[in-house]
Amino acid sequence: MWGQRYAGVVEASYRGAVSDTELTLHEAAELLGVHYMTAYRYVRLGVLPAEKAGGTWRVARADVVAMRAAESVPTGSRRRAPWAARLESRLVAGDGRGAWGVVESALAAGVEVDEIYLDVIAPAMQGIGERWATGAIDVAVEHRASGIAFRLLGRLGPRFARRGRSRGTVLLGSPAGERHSLPVALVADVLRGAGWDVSDLGADMPLESFVRAVIDTADLAAVGVSVTSPECLPMAAQLLGAVRAGVGGGVLLAVGGGAVRDAAHAHELGADGWAASAREFVELLEGTPTGAVTTSN
Numbered sequence: 001m002w003g004q005r006y007a008g009v010v011e012a013s014y015r016g017a018v019s020d021t022e023l024t025l026h027e028a029a030e031l032l033g034v035h036y037m038t039a040y041r042y043v044r045l046g047v048l049p050a051e052k053a054g055g056t057w058r059v060a061r062a063d064v065v066a067m068r069a070a071e072s073v074p075t076g077s078r079r080r081a082p083w084a085a086r087l088e089s090r091l092v093a094g095d096g097r098g099a100w101g102v103v104e105s106a107l108a109a110g111v112e113v114d115e116i117y118l119d120v121i122a123p124a125m126q127g128i129g130e131r132w133a134t135g136a137i138d139v140a141v142e143h144r145a146s147g148i149a150f151r152l153l154g155r156l157g158p159r160f161a162r163r164g165r166s167r168g169t170v171l172l173g174s175p176a177g178e179r180h181s182l183p184v185a186l187v188a189d190v191l192r193g194a195g196w197d198v199s200d201l202g203a204d205m206p207l208e209s210f211v212r213a214v215i216d217t218a219d220l221a222a223v224g225v226s227v228t229s230p231e232c233l234p235m236a237a238q239l240l241g242a243v244r245a246g247v248g249g250g251v252l253l254a255v256g257g258g259a260v261r262d263a264a265h266a267h268e269l270g271a272d273g274w275a276a277s278a279r280e281f282v283e284l285l286e287g288t289p290t291g292a293v294t295t296s297n
């Protein structure tokens with residue numbers, strides 16, 4: 001196992017290092033017991049965080065220590081490596097290739113594709129949102145990260161395809177004014193993986209067109225409205241009312257997304273059900289919810 005022969009050495013001060021806390025990539029490679037090109041590959045894959053300074057890569061000593069520790073655990077535990085943090089770092093850097101590298105590494109370590117969506121991509125995006133909110137990154141970085149995230153979904157989406165009879169169609173979308181389409185796309189693929197056909201209208205859908213699409217959908221089992229921006233809640237309530245008037249009872253109307261607090265809030269908005277995550281939405285649709293809640297009695 002690489003790095004093992006260096007156990008105890010990494011923490012010790014290393015002569016020739018750029019500083020106590022920073023290493024060049026050559027130094028990092030040496031401490032990890034790998035070739036320079038292998039260490040460079042780790043950087044490209046986002047497995048080893050690095051910054052470029054004055055034309056050369058700088059690596060935090062602490063990251064090398066963490067990497068060595070992660071690699072010394074049994075292979076099965078590698079699926080619990082900090083994939084979301086690694087992806088977030090590649091997304092912030094605008095490194096699409098590296099971002100895909102992180103996803104490929106996670107898949108190779110045994111992480112399931114729905115876990116990539118919900119436990120890697122989603123928290124990475126939430127982390128980016130926090131960085132944006134604190135002013136640590138510009139909105140341009142967030143936009144670029146969203147573009148890369150969509151490209152990851154484009155590559156991963158086909159893996160959710162299921163053979164066999166559809167369980168029915170779920171129509172998903174967001175009300176007019178809501179610009180967050182990535183949550184809808186993530187939820188859509190997870191539902192597809194659970195055997196539902198999904199009609200994904202995306203974000204910012206005018207009310208009349210949304211309702212028409214609902215009425216025109218054959219084998220409709222449920223409608224899901226995704227609301228991330230709190231200012232779009234009144235429009236979501238209006239939309240849910242119009243959809244209810246269009247389809248009547250018998251079709252589950254669910255609402256979710258970051259702006260919807262809980263089941264009671266969902267009920268106030270006019271929905272039958274709420275779920276905090278895509279996984280819980282699947283449970284709600286299957287009628288065996290653990291966290292998902294049906295709000296109508």
Ligand code: B12
Pocket residue numbers: 118121122123125126127128129130132133142143146177178179180181182183184186187223224225226227228229230232254255256257258274275276277278279281
């Ligand atoms: C990317 C992003 C954007 C992109 C969106 C790109 C795109 N095409 O999607 C852009 C740049 C457009 C954007 C714009 C804005 N954004 Co923005 N954005 C984000 C960011 C970083 C990621 C969103 C994301 O994809 N999350 C990942 C998803 C998977 O997580 P999720 O939403 O929790 O989804 C899960 C569940 O909620 C559930 N779920 C989702 N939908 C549904 C639906 C149903 C039916 C069910 C049952 C469940 C369900 O399942 C999902 C998976 O488990 C978030 C940060 C964050 N915390 O999410 C901020 C964030 C949402 N944005 C925020 C803000 C403020 C804005 C703007 C107002 C900024 C501005 N001043 O212009 C605008 C809003 C414009 C508008 N009217 O919509 C804030 C919202 C804060 C708040 N509570 O008000 C956040 C939280 C950032 C922050 N930390 O402050 N944003």
